[in-house]
Amino acid sequence: MIQETLFLKNTETFAESLARCGVKYHFAYPITPATDVMKRMAVILPRYGGQMMQMESELAVSSALAGAACTGKLVATSSSGPGLTLMHEAIGFMCAAYLPCIVVDSMRVGPGDGDILGAQSDYFVVTRGGAHGDYRTVVLAPSSGQEIADLVPHGIRLAYRYRIPVVFVIDGVSAQTTESTTLPAYNDYSAEFDTSGWAFTGTKDHAKRALITGSYSHQDGYEMNERLRAKYEVIRDKEQMWEQDGVEDAELVVAAFGIHGRMCRDLVSRMRADGKKVGFIRPITLWPFPDRAFEALGSCVQNILVVEMNLGQMVDDVRLAVNGRIPVHFLGKTGGDLPMYTLADMIAEADRLLGE
Amino acid sequence: MLHKCTISGSGGQGSALMAKMICLGAIKEGLKVVMTQTYGIEQRGGDSTAYVIVSDQPIGSPIVENDADIAVALSSSTYANCFEGVVPGGSLFTNSSMVEAPRDARGFRQVLLPVSDMAVELGTVRCANMVMLGAVLAGTGLLRLEVAEEVVRESLGAKKPQLVELNVNALRAGFAAMEKEGN
Incomplete structure (x- = not known):
C-alpha cells in the first residue's frame, strides 16, 4: 500500500x-x-x-x-x-x-x-x-x-x-x-x-x-x-512525550490529553489574542507521564488547570509532577449528551482562574 | 481559512451524505476536514446532525459549539437548533419546503430555498440534499461546483451510475437558484 x-x-x-x-x-x-x-x-x-x-x-x-x-x-x-x-x-x-x-x-x-x-x-x-x-x-x-x-x-x-x-x-x-x-x-x-x-x-x-x-x-x-x-x-x-505551547511566560497552564488537549490549541490562540498569558501541556505518553514538562514550568505560572472527560484521574499525576509547587485545579465531567466540556466552558474556567 | 458547518435534517434526508460530500471535496482541494456526528440510540425519521470543520491548517477543537458560520436545516424539527447555532455574520440555509414559519434572522444571513420541491421537479425528493449542497457552494464559496460534481461521480459512479446525472443536475439546480438570488 x-x-x-x-x-x-x-x-x-x-x-x-x-x-x-x-x-x-x-x-x-x-x-x-x-x-x-x-x-x-x-x-x-x-x-x-x-x-x-x-x-x-x-x-x-x-x-x-x-x-x-x-x-x-x-x-x-x-x-x-x-x-x-x-x-x-x-x-x-x-x-x-x-x-x-x-x-x-x-x-x-x-x-x-x-x-x-x-x-x-x-x-x-x-x-x-x-x-x-x-x-x-x-x-x-x-x-x-x-x-x-x-x-x-x-x-x-x-x-x-x-x-x-x-x-x-x-x-x-x-x-x-x-x-x-x-x-x-x-x-x-x-x-x-x-x-x-x-x-x-x-x-x-x-x-x-x-x-x-x-x-x-x-x-x-x-x-x-x-x-x-x-x-x-x-x-x-x-520515552516521555508531550506537546506544549505558550508555557514560557504563562500565568496559567492548561493540561489535558486527547481531545481536550487538542482543544487547548484553540484555547491558547484565542486567549493569547486577547492578551492573556495562557499556555498548554498535552501529554502524549500517559505512562511514562511527562513529569519533565511540569518540572520545567517557571515561577511565572500561578495556576494549572487540568481538563478531562472523567472525574479527575490524570490530575493526580499532574499534582505529583508539580509536587505542591503550583496550585492544580480540575475541570471534568463524564456522561451526558455531550460527555465533555466545550471550548467555551474551558475558556470560562481559565478566565476565572486568571481572576477575570 | 476556517469554516464550521452544522448540517441537519430528518433521518433519510441525506444530511450526513451531504456533510461527507463536503469533506471529500475539501480533501480534493488539499484541505483538512473533521466530521463529527451524533451517535447512539437513533431511529429512522429521527433527527440527524453532522458537524463539519474545514480548514487549511491542522484543526484544533473538532467540536462545533453553536458557532457555525454555515448552517443547513433540511427539516422543521432541526430548524430551531440550527437557527440558534449560527455565529454573527454566518449563513443559515433553510429548506422552505419543510420549514413553514421561518424566523427573522438578526445578525446573520438566512437563505430560504424550497429544495424539496425543487428536487421533486428534478425527479425525486431524495436529491433535496444535493440541491441544498449546490446552493451552499454558490452562497459561501466553500467548494468549487466542479469539485462537488467530481465527488458525486466518484462516490456514485461505480455502483449507481444512473444516479450520477440526477445528482449532478440537482447540484447545478441549487447552485443556479442561489446565484439567481444574488448570493
Missing part, C-alpha cells in the same frame, strides 16, 4: 495504521465504540498476509494475544473499557513474560458496563494497571487521526524495543470522529527487531528453550521484578 490521504473514522485509522505498520494478527470481540477497528481489520489484514480473528470473549482475545505474541509476530487487539477490564489478567502476564503487543482502548463512560458515549475514564486502569503486581505498560494518547497514523510506528518500536504491551487510548468521541488523515506506505516496523533470542518458532533451528512464563518463585521473582524495575526506569527516563 502506498501513502495516501483518506477520510476515515479514527477507529478505522487505527486499523489502517496498524495493518500498514506490520500487525499480522488482530484478535477482538465487538464493543462500541471500538468495533470499527476489528471490522476494518477483518477486511484489510488479508491483503497484508494477516488475519483478524473474532474470539468468543475478551478473555479469549487476551489469551490468544499472549499466545500469538510468544511467536514474535506483531499482534494487536482493540476494545473499550469493559472489554479491557476483562483482558487484564493476560496483560499482566505479558508484562511478566516480556511480550510485545498493541492494545487499542476506545474509552467510554464507566464504571460497570457504563454508557457507549465517549470518556477518558480509563486513565487509571491503563496507567496504574488493572492486574495485580508491579508492572507498567506504555500508554500513548493520540488526539487526532493524523496523530494515530504518526504514533503507531513509534508504539510498535516501543513494544519491541522494551518487549512490553503498548496501549493506545482514545476517547470514544474522537474514536467516532471522521477526519482526513495521511496514512503511511506499508512497512513492518517489528521487522527492525531481532526476536530470535526469545520467540517460539519451533525447535528446527535451535535447542528447546525455557518456557516464557509469568510464574516464578523466591529468588527468581525478585530478580525478574528487579529487571522490570530497571526497564521501567529506562522508559521513564527516555
Whole structure:
C-alpha cells in the first residue's frame, strides 16, 4: 500500500495504521465504540498476509494475544473499557513474560458496563494497571487521526524495543470522529527487531528453550521484578512525550490529553489574542507521564488547570509532577449528551482562574 | 481559512451524505476536514446532525459549539437548533419546503430555498440534499461546483451510475437558484 490521504473514522485509522505498520494478527470481540477497528481489520489484514480473528470473549482475545505474541509476530487487539477490564489478567502476564503487543482502548463512560458515549475514564486502569503486581505498560494518547497514523510506528518500536504491551487510548468521541488523515506506505516496523533470542518458532533451528512464563518463585521473582524495575526506569527516563505551547511566560497552564488537549490549541490562540498569558501541556505518553514538562514550568505560572472527560484521574499525576509547587485545579465531567466540556466552558474556567 | 458547518435534517434526508460530500471535496482541494456526528440510540425519521470543520491548517477543537458560520436545516424539527447555532455574520440555509414559519434572522444571513420541491421537479425528493449542497457552494464559496460534481461521480459512479446525472443536475439546480438570488 502506498501513502495516501483518506477520510476515515479514527477507529478505522487505527486499523489502517496498524495493518500498514506490520500487525499480522488482530484478535477482538465487538464493543462500541471500538468495533470499527476489528471490522476494518477483518477486511484489510488479508491483503497484508494477516488475519483478524473474532474470539468468543475478551478473555479469549487476551489469551490468544499472549499466545500469538510468544511467536514474535506483531499482534494487536482493540476494545473499550469493559472489554479491557476483562483482558487484564493476560496483560499482566505479558508484562511478566516480556511480550510485545498493541492494545487499542476506545474509552467510554464507566464504571460497570457504563454508557457507549465517549470518556477518558480509563486513565487509571491503563496507567496504574488493572492486574495485580508491579508492572507498567506504555500508554500513548493520540488526539487526532493524523496523530494515530504518526504514533503507531513509534508504539510498535516501543513494544519491541522494551518487549512490553503498548496501549493506545482514545476517547470514544474522537474514536467516532471522521477526519482526513495521511496514512503511511506499508512497512513492518517489528521487522527492525531481532526476536530470535526469545520467540517460539519451533525447535528446527535451535535447542528447546525455557518456557516464557509469568510464574516464578523466591529468588527468581525478585530478580525478574528487579529487571522490570530497571526497564521501567529506562522508559521513564527516555520515552516521555508531550506537546506544549505558550508555557514560557504563562500565568496559567492548561493540561489535558486527547481531545481536550487538542482543544487547548484553540484555547491558547484565542486567549493569547486577547492578551492573556495562557499556555498548554498535552501529554502524549500517559505512562511514562511527562513529569519533565511540569518540572520545567517557571515561577511565572500561578495556576494549572487540568481538563478531562472523567472525574479527575490524570490530575493526580499532574499534582505529583508539580509536587505542591503550583496550585492544580480540575475541570471534568463524564456522561451526558455531550460527555465533555466545550471550548467555551474551558475558556470560562481559565478566565476565572486568571481572576477575570 | 476556517469554516464550521452544522448540517441537519430528518433521518433519510441525506444530511450526513451531504456533510461527507463536503469533506471529500475539501480533501480534493488539499484541505483538512473533521466530521463529527451524533451517535447512539437513533431511529429512522429521527433527527440527524453532522458537524463539519474545514480548514487549511491542522484543526484544533473538532467540536462545533453553536458557532457555525454555515448552517443547513433540511427539516422543521432541526430548524430551531440550527437557527440558534449560527455565529454573527454566518449563513443559515433553510429548506422552505419543510420549514413553514421561518424566523427573522438578526445578525446573520438566512437563505430560504424550497429544495424539496425543487428536487421533486428534478425527479425525486431524495436529491433535496444535493440541491441544498449546490446552493451552499454558490452562497459561501466553500467548494468549487466542479469539485462537488467530481465527488458525486466518484462516490456514485461505480455502483449507481444512473444516479450520477440526477445528482449532478440537482447540484447545478441549487447552485443556479442561489446565484439567481444574488448570493
